Amino acid sequence: MTDLITQIVTPTTHDLGQFEVRRVLPSKARQMVGPFIFVDEFGPGQLDIGTGMDVRPHPHINLATVTWLFQGAIDHRDTLGTFSTIRPGTVNLMTAGRGIAHSERSPEDERSKGPMLYGMQTWLALPDGKEEIDPAFEAVSDLPKIEDKGVTACVIMGELWGQRAATTTHADTIYSEILLGPNGSIPIDSEADERAVMLVGGEATIGNCTLTPYELAVLKPGETMTLSSESGGRVMLLGGEAFTTRRHVWWNFVSSDRERINQAKDDWREGRFGKVPDDEGEFIPLPDVPKTVSYP
Template sequence: MITQTITPTTHDLGQFEVRRVLPSKARTMVGPFVFVDEFGPGQLDIGTGMDVRPHPHINLATVTWLFQGAIEHRDSLGTFSTIRPGTVNLMTAGRGIVHSERSPQDERAKGPMLYGMQTWLALPDGKEEIDPAFEAVRDLPLVEDKGAKAWVIMGDLWGESAATTTYADTIYAEILLGPGGSIPIEANADERAVLLVGGEASVDGAALGSFELAVLAPGAEMTLTSKDGARVMLLGGEAFATKRHVWWNFVSSDRERIKQAREDWREGRFPVVPGDAEEYIPLPEVPKTVSYP
């Protein structure tokens, strides 16, 4: 049973679109997921690329997952990692990190493809100010059954466990359904939702809307099916007892901590990104990403 449907806010960036379902006025979190963007599919012009200049985060972990294309990640820890389909990048901001995301040169030469997911996980109480960290995990479990393939990106699903670090109970998976394919959606999470990012699919006979977040009733096992084929993201985990606030790229249980982070970025107190220190995104007056009372 679908208990809530969230229509995305769509930002048209010219050659591709970004669709944001969390945070929204209707709901701020599903499990630890406090921010969920889907971008593309789209192809940029030859010689151009995606360039997200250095910017800061606190009290969260970012999770990048691609269906097509490639992104170069650099951060203030000195990390350099090229994200490609099949690899999950988990960047833990903790007490503070700065990173940039750009299209690789070889992608620019042919016209970069962009199609994937960018999500943020709120860090749980007592872990918000942990040390920043980064990991790229490639050997993820692949589950195949009844015309379905599913990659377990985080957590435990369908008897498999991903090696990706989790700070709170988390489930995250990409599901590919062939024509007539189906897969069970297990009930082992406080909160769960599915996001149709390609094709058509239904949960227990209820059709999913394209790019809409469908929040599922807790405690009931359901079945995801498709007549013609689909790509679906499954996400969720433990419900947070403490409210999280979001302002721009900052997430925290403490509004004062966000104010401090704003001031730190404005005054240049965050670390720089080695190899990408010439540019940065200024603190906005009115951010596009905010939480709601």
């Protein structure tokens, strides 16, 4: 560790054949950074012509999913009746609250040319008192951009560099994509309780610390520091308020109450989440052993 980076979380990498998915949260090393309890980076990768990504309908509770793409497109459908094509520059926020199911699939026009997949899938735990709010969906494209010293930064959620995104936040949250040009640099705000950066393309340093691709570097609280690059890079900044109440994770469910997760398991088995319109023919069954679990 260094005087600026307090922890490094190494991702678990899943090779899906034509692209890789790298998961840094939750892990044995750390469960959350601010409200972020699940962080996946996927791609870059290109699928074969005529194929696509097909994530069948599946449920969530007590969390919000945030999808942000660098390349490609994904069709989102959910039990609210939402249909939205996710594209770069637009953040898709699905608040599960008391329960929602959705699917994510490559659009037909992407399949015909071989879909590109490159982006971030993150979950935000909902704070105490808001875990069971009504489910909701929003797609926000009018996001603030900061351009300075060879850098373009997009504020996806929360307030950074004096600009606030219109995206709904249920807890204090910061989330940004930072594109560094050659010799570009930008200060990293110090207000959030917890912050971390992930290099997802090119090269970059924080202070005099070189970032390793796809590792999550947790930053020292309250310290102003500078992110920079000699040749150019893409970095995600994420974090927000520290949660004082533990969250449990099992499969696609997050909650402060283990019994609430058990109820969600029963609800999915019994079909009580409802159907996803125009995607009713299949679903992901409840697993015996989930890939996402709480760690002691």
